[in-house]
Every structure is written in structure tokens, then in C-alpha cells.
Amino acid sequence: MPDFKAQVFVCATVDAEVDGRHCGSKGGSEIRAKFNRQIVEHGLISTAAVNGVGCTSQHGLCAQEECSVIVIGPKAEMGATWYVISPDDVDEIITEHLIGGRVVERLVNKERAVKFS
Numbered sequence: 584m585p586d587f588k589a590q591v592f593v594c595a596t597v598d599a600e601v602d603g604r605h606c607g608s609k610g611g612s613e614i615r616a617k618f619n620r621q622i623v624e625h626g627l628i629s630t631a632a633v634n635g636v637g638c639t640s641q642h643g644l645c646a647q648e649e650c651s652v653i654v655i656g657p658k659a660e661m662g663a664t665w666y667v668i669s670p671d672d673v674d675e676i677i678t679e680h681l682i683g684g685r686v687v688e689r690l691v692n693k694e695r696a697v698k699f700s
């Protein structure tokens with residue numbers, strides 16, 4: 584059983600019938616695939632999990648080619664960080680947040696956060 588230190592939740596919701604703003608229509612699938620590839624490339628497969636999730640109500644903030652992502656961990660005091668990112672930002676989230684343990688402030692949805700301490 585893997586000993587996960589971090590969980591990455593990528594919104595991949597497609598709801599074009601409503602308004603076409605949802606993450607799955609704006610890079611969500613590419614972002615999830617890129618996280619999966621890079622987690623393997625960085626040797627994090629047993630410590631970081633990537634999951635697709637439904638709408639987290641951040642999609643109104645996302646521009647075209649951006650998607651909502653929530654990262655929990657890798658330290659308990661980091662809680663859950665809510666990001667709005669494009670596929671080009673995945674590498675920085677991996678190296679800074681998952682490996683370095685530092686929040687990438689420029690990508691954070693500052694209105695949303697959950698602290699565990």
C-alpha cells in the first residue's frame with residue numbers, strides 16, 4: 584500500500600450545455616495527464632496520488648486553458664491549497680509544492696484554503 588504524502592485533485596468537469604466554462608473544456612484532461620506523467624518521471628508514484636474530481640466552484644475564476652486544482656499536503660500544516668492553473672504550470676506545482684513543500688503563491692485562489700493545524 585503506498586504511503587501517500589500528497590493528493591492532487593484535478594477538476595475535469597465538462598458541462599458545456601450549461602455555459603462551457605467548466606474545467607474539462609479548458610485543459611483539465613491535459614493537466615491531469617501531465618500530473619500523472621510527471622509524478623512518475625519525478626519518482627513520486629508511491630507518495631503522491633492524482634485524482635479527477637467534479638466541480639469545486641472555482642471555474643468562474645479560470646481563464647481559457649486553465650483549470651482548478653486542489654493539492655493536499657505534503658505537510659500537514661500546508662492543508663489544502665486551491666490553485667487555478669494551466670498545463671504549463673504543472674511542472675512548477677510538482678517541483679515547488681510536491682517536492683519542495685512550498686506553495687506557489689501566484690497560482691493560488693486566495694479565497695479558498697483549508698488548514699489542518
Ligand code: FES
Nearest residue numbers: 594606638641642
Ligand atoms: S468545473 Fe472545475 S471548478 Fe467548476
